[in-house]
Amino acid sequence: MKNYKLIFLILIFLNNYIISHSIEPDVFVQSTVNRASKVLSEDLTKKEKIDKLKLIAKETVDIRGIGFYTLGAIRKNLNDNEKTKYSKLFESYFLKSFSSRLSEYTNPEIDVQDKEVLNEKYTIVNSLLKATNERPEIKITWRVYTKDPTNPLIRDLIIEGLSLARTQKEEFASILNSNNNDINALFKVLEEFSQE
Secondary structure, eight states: OHHHHHHHHHHHHHHHHHHHTOOOHHHHHHHHHHHHHHHHHSSOOHHHHHHHHHHHHHHHBOHHHHHHHHHGGGGGGOOHHHHHHHHHHHHHHHHHHHHHHHTTOSSOOEEEEEEEEOSSSEEEEEEEEOOOSSSOOEEEEEEEEOSSTTSOEEEEEEETTEEHHHHHHHHHHHHHHTTTTOHHHHHHHHHHHHHO
16 A cells, blocks of 8 residues: 555656646747847857857757658658658758858847647747837747647747748749659758758
């Protein structure tokens, strides 16, 4: 009987530990944008900013998940070696594209406004990029993957209604369609972009 009580107490402790260490998606997004803003406002070279932004992206974005989504139905036809190669190439492509675009901003102020829990796997977080003299305010919606509540990850950004993941998927589909669905054609595009 004592063993059952002990197991019961351990289970209660673990459950409380998991709950107390879960991260709310809106807090996660605000924390992530604050980290990025801090990097962008620091007195660093562009390369130093890019390197720091890449680290933030690796920790907060589901790069692998986005990569296979953007590949579309053709991913089912790839062998393990091709999937591994694609994942590596897409990560390099994504990190370069993301960090070089973001590094152009100086101290962007993003305010998280609210969240909408879609299901246990996904939460939508709405935010606003504040206007400056150079640009109007911009609505940014974050699709956050929350299957593991202790490690939420960004799966998509929807900027003024335009999904970046869907746009990327359409771009890759166009490359594949014009090359008889040859995955090597997409590999070449990703490699060339990463090496520029």
